[in-house]
Amino acid sequence: MEIISNSEFGGERPLFASRHLHLINVTIHPGESALKECSDIIAEECRFEGKYPFWHVDGFIIRKCLFTPGARAALWYSSGLEMTDTRVEAPKMFREMHRLNLTRVVIPDAQETLWHCSDVRMREVEVHGADYLFMHSSDIDIESYRHQGNYSFQYCRNVEIRNAAIDSKDAFWNTEDVTVRDSTLRGEYLGWHSRRLRLVNCHISGTQPLCYAHDLVLENCTFDTDADLAFEGSTLKADIRGCVTSIKNPTFGHIIADNIGELIIDENIHSPADCKIEIRK
Missing domain, CATH: 2.160.20 (Pectate Lyase C-like)
Structure with missing residues (x-):
């Protein structure tokens, strides 16, 4: 060489x-x-x-x-x-890689970074200004990660994230087969229109999280007080520890929580409209 x-x-x-x-x-x-x-x-x-x-x-x-x-x-x-x-x-780093x-x-200026990438492994990575990070990327394995920037991980597939702090409005939109473990997720409109999004031991904040999601799974997750109007139009299985401020019109599945501040079921709920919702005894 x-x-x-x-x-x-x-x-x-x-x-x-x-x-x-x-x-x-x-x-x-x-x-x-x-x-x-x-x-x-x-x-x-x-x-x-x-x-x-x-x-x-x-x-x-x-x-x-x-x-x-x-x-x-x-x-x-x-x-x-x-x-x-x-x-x-x-x-604008890492495109089609x-x-x-x-x-x-x-990466202090991570806007429009990591687009159309596959087979990505990240350890102890920190990004800021990361608007539209990871658009249309797949097969991603992340651990010990710090993220600030909106519209992240949109249209991603096959993602595993552990021990992360993600501050991102509109994160995980239209994703498929994403699992996030032992992490903090902060930002409005989390995970809309996702498929098979799984959150394990996560803390969630920001209004209207996890709406219009398909086959959503939450295991041992907690919600901040500002995480209201959750699960509208979603099919899900959710185990929530502590209180969730409000739940609105989930479509199908099972939700169990220690406490629910407000449950909103109105004429706008989508069919089949038979989600089981209960307070843990």
């Missing part, structure tokens, strides 16, 4: 189509597509300032690097990424 250390590059495609390359303490100055169409790349303690540095790359390791805001859309159309101990300040493994990564 060729080693390039303590060097600087700029302009258009300075390392285009490189193979078996190890970069150490290298700065990529403004320009475009520095490492486009490369394979078997290692970058350690590098700084990326130019646009689109890693496009159409197959097999690469990024350690202790910095992507500045100028390195926008840095990783697209690529596969086989391992990224550790890295700060990503550049917007396969096999991503992110560990101890911070």
